[in-house]
Amino acid sequence: MIVDSDTTWHFACKLNQLPLGGMKHVRVFDTEVLLVRASKEDIVAMEPWCPHNWAPLVDGKFNPGSMKLTCCEHGMQIDIKDGEITRGPNGGPAGHYEKCFRFPVKVERDRIYVHLKTPQEVDAYYAQCGVPGILGSDALK
Amino acid sequence: MSSWIPLQTEAEVLESERAKEGFVGVGDKGPTKRYPHAYPIPGPETRAQRAWPAFTYVPPPAVIDMRKWRFETYGLVNNPLSLTYEELKALPTASSVEDHTCDDQILTTGHRFEGIDFRTIIELTQPDPDCEWILFECDGGHSVSHSIHKRMMLVYRRNGEPIDPSHGYPLRAWIPGDWGGLNPKWVRRIKFCESRDPDFYMTYFRQHGADPAILAAVYKSHVGSGAPIEAINHFLGFFYKTFWWDVRHNPMGARGKGIATGLRAPMYIGDDTWANYKTCL
Numbered sequence: 001m002i003v004d005s006d007t008t009w010h011f012a013c014k015l016n017q018l019p020l021g022g023m024k025h026v027r028v029f030d031t032e033v034l035l036v037r038a039s040k041e042d043i044v045a046m047e048p049w050c051p052h053n054w055a056p057l058v059d060g061k062f063n064p065g066s067m068k069l070t071c072c073e074h075g076m077q078i079d080i081k082d083g084e085i086t087r088g089p090n091g092g093p094a095g096h097y098e099k100c101f102r103f104p105v106k107v108e109r110d111r112i113y114v115h116l117k118t119p120q121e122v123d124a125y126y127a128q129c130g131v132p133g134i135l136g137s138d139a140l141k
Numbered sequence: 142m143s144s145w146i147p148l149q150t151e152a153e154v155l156e157s158e159r160a161k162e163g164f165v166g167v168g169d170k171g172p173t174k175r176y177p178h179a180y181p182i183p184g185p186e187t188r189a190q191r192a193w194p195a196f197t198y199v200p201p202p203a204v205i206d207m208r209k210w211r212f213e214t215y216g217l218v219n220n221p222l223s224l225t226y227e228e229l230k231a232l233p234t235a236s237s238v239e240d241h242t243c244d245d246q247i248l249t250t251g252h253r254f255e256g257i258d259f260r261t262i263i264e265l266t267q268p269d270p271d272c273e274w275i276l277f278e279c280d281g282g283h284s285v286s287h288s289i290h291k292r293m294m295l296v297y298r299r300n301g302e303p304i305d306p307s308h309g310y311p312l313r314a315w316i317p318g319d320w321g322g323l324n325p326k327w328v329r330r331i332k333f334c335e336s337r338d339p340d341f342y343m344t345y346f347r348q349h350g351a352d353p354a355i356l357a358a359v360y361k362s363h364v365g366s367g368a369p370i371e372a373i374n375h376f377l378g379f380f381y382k383t384f385w386w387d388v389r390h391n392p393m394g395a396r397g398k399g400i401a402t403g404l405r406a407p408m409y410i411g412d413d414t415w416a417n418y419k420t421c422l
């Protein structure tokens with residue numbers, strides 16, 4: 001997933017297509033994103049695949065009261081406030097799972113926009129993993 | 142919006158629509174012109190082959206659950222649709238007899254496609270006036286972007302039979318006069334975009350260093366457009382170097398990159414229309 005764009009805010013969908021307390025799996029620029037609407041103003045955009053085994057999170061259950069999302073496949077629980085995993089798959093420990101990535105969101109007029117990772121941000125992530133990034137490679141030349 | 146994304150103005154799109162005239166069918170009257178075979182092979186200039194081959198470079202969906210299947214529109218629309226297959230088939234039908242030219246210049250003729258004219262979808266879903274581009278999103282992760290001003294059709298029957306699994310059952314798009322590769326199969330949703338969202342091939346080739354000029358030439362060429370076969374051949378060369386290299390020489394197929402050649406048709410749940418289908422992808 002590499003965003004190669006002059007702008008990093010990309011149109012996702014209209015506000016009224018995302019029901020209160022609901023989720024929507026959308027395509028934003030070249031990336032797939034899960035939008036979750038916990039309350040009227042509170043919209044979260046995150047990776048749409050479960051960090052355990054990549055089940056589509058949109059098929060899971062979202063509880064707007066506790067802000068917890070439960071995966072349909074093995075019941076991993078994600079706190080969408082910060083992307084923290086609060087329960088592992090099949091009720092197991094959550095400890096060794098990374099946080100779910102959340103994208104910044106903004107609403108303008110009645111449209112929802114998502115801020116995707118820039119190539120620089122992708123490279124910074126790879127650098128922190130000690131892996132060569134993309135900007136020095138053949139890609140994006 | 143990024144400078145590498147192929148863009149066309151409405152006027153340019155309408156002009157290429159006019160240039161397609163004769164090569165595309167109008168209702169049950171098939172095309173009156175035939176696109177010449179692009180490869181310098183001996184024999185008649187136009188070679189139509191009988192069987193309609195099915196190619197797919199993006200993996201087909203493994204399973205399509207027809208109990209949950211909905212055709213959806215979203216994005217810059219005032220009335221997002223969510224229709225079951227039955228509801229979709231109940232919409233006014235359109236039909237058209239067409240020739241089909243695949244990216245590899247294989248010509249087949251006399252397809253009688255039945256489905257829904259894209260204008261019907263536009264009337265129902267009411268896109269905002271500033272919407273210029275749409276994105277077909279398919280089961281299995283493929284996506285194809287087109288201008289909203291093109292003549293397009295959503296097809297569910299061909300020659301009186303439901304369209305078969307290797308050609309996109311339950312629903313595929315048909316853009317008359319465009320190369321086969323830009324007609325996505327297993328269409329599930331349409332996003333109405335604010336600007337042109339890059340589709341699967343654009344993203345893939347961009348990441349592999351494709352020249353934006355060639356990308357643009359390919360995305361705006363079509364069956365009646367005359368010259369740009371050089372651009373297409375150039376692009377195909379690039380395609381075989383990058384895409385097929387992954388497919389053949391990467392130990393994962395090209396699966397690690399999200400790409401594989403599809404060797405089997407999807408399995409359908411809750412629908413036995415094609416229960417005994419022998420896959421031929």
Ligand code: FES
Pocket residue numbers: 050051052053054055071072073074075076089090
């Ligand atoms: S895939 Fe989500 S819990 Fe296993």
